[in-house]
Amino acid sequence: MDFESANPSVVKSIKQRDLLNTWLRLYCREQKLPRPEEYLPARLADELPDLVYYTVDAAVLPPRLTIQSDGTRMSNAYGHTGKGKFLDEYLGARLVPVVMPVYYKCIERALPVYTISNIDDLYGRIVAYERLLLPFSDGEGVSHMIASLKTISEDGGFEIRNLMRGNDALPTPKLRTVIDRDLFHRAPGRIPSGDLIEFG
Template sequence: MDFQSADPSVVKSIRQRDLLNCWLRLYARQHLLPDIADFQPTRLDEELPDLVYYRVDDIRHPVRFVIESNGTRMSNAYGSTGRGRYLDEYLGPILGPIVLPVYAECVRCALPIYTISMVDDVHGRAVAYERVLMPFSNGAGVSHIIASLKTISEDGGFEIRDLMRGHLSLPVPSVCVVTDSKLFHRTPNYIAAGDVVEIV
């Protein structure tokens, strides 16, 4: 999978930008990955249906990802709950090779990843599935990942149930980037040469 370089402004969703801004503020303190316990964005409760929390199991190689929460959108899109399961087992042999490299890259580079996958719902309507992965650390590499998952269709309504199970088309990423530049968040009222502009 080919990952391009980009800055955080590549993220389209306003809510996902807000989440990433929160991550950037934590990262900018010491230029280190934040602790997941410090991640407390505003209106977090409103975003929980679109968030999935993962624990990185790096005891084995390749690393595996344990699903620690039950994001409603993910459960609907994949057709079942995944809480307590390994992501590779949850995805299965068809979707695993498409999705897992995105998470592996997040661990490898220890930076946020943004993807957009185009997929058709059961009625043949095109849906954009936007994913932001944010890495966190307990002091020894990437220990957790939070994924924000958003779906949108230019056709308006669509059926999210089993959307990502590939009944009509596989959700192959059309946009796949590592956000590896302009990672130093600033407040809107302060501008200095070399500072990175807040995502707006």
Template sequence: MEFESANPSIVKSIRQRDLLNGWLRLYARDQSTPRVDEYEPERLDDERLDLVHYSVEAAYQPPRLTIRSEGTRMAHAYGHTGKDRTLDDYLGSRLAPIVMPVYYECIARGLPVYTISDIDDIHGRLVAYERLLLPFGEDGQVTRIIASLKTISEDGHFEIKNLMRAGDKLPAPKLRAVIDRDLFHRIPSRIAAADVLEFG
């Protein structure tokens, strides 16, 4: 599975960009994967339903990921909660081969990974599934991943229930990228301009 090289601007969702900026602030300090207990991005509470937390056991090959959160929109998309289950088991034999390599790439690189896939809901409406994976760890080893999962449809309304298991068609990958360029937090230009006016 191939991944393109990208900078943070590839992320479409403003809220996912905020989450990524929070990660970048920590990464830029030591140029290494940050610790999860230091991660406090803005508006985190507003995003909790779209976030899934995983523990990572890198001693296994391939690494073992275990779902540590429940009650998220992912649970609706997959039809049931996966708390305390391994991710590959939760995904099942149809989805695991196309989803797990994305997580393995995030673990191997220790860098954010961003993907977009297209999938049809039960009514045939096209839905874009945007996934941002943020790695956390210690001593150069990834021990946690936080995933932000967004579902967007140009039709507006769509059925999220069982979205990932609704039909015979598998999600069609449109973009797979490792965010490995320009790994620093850029202050929004409107804030920078305000600072110049105030202090210049």
């Protein structure tokens, strides 16, 4: 599945939209990737269970991502903690071809990437797995990344334990996007500078 071009409105979750807006505010100041230490969204503590922090070594091909922290949602979905491990080794051979291209695209484009995949839980209920990847830089290229992972089921309740490893079926990609359009943060009541009208 190819990656579509999208604007920030593609993100469904209000909380993920807030995370993206904080990233956009930093990005738009100088049109370059923010530094990881600058990123301090409101109510960050509430989101930590759904966040995973990575460092990125882009000097090797393919790039290597090291898990620096993993929220409880990721640990539950994959069955165990991954802190300190390479992401590709943590995922395992079955999931690498499905998951890693999303991270590589974020590094390649140095822009946010948003995806939705469907996966069945242990009881056969369909769960939508919404992933937002935000890139950061400490100088040259992408050096850090934050992933926000949300799960939702139209059936209501679902079992997150071993969600990613609990059955034989792989996640089915439903949407893959690079957020590369309308990359400005619209402050309330302000007109984006590109829309200013001159009167002569």
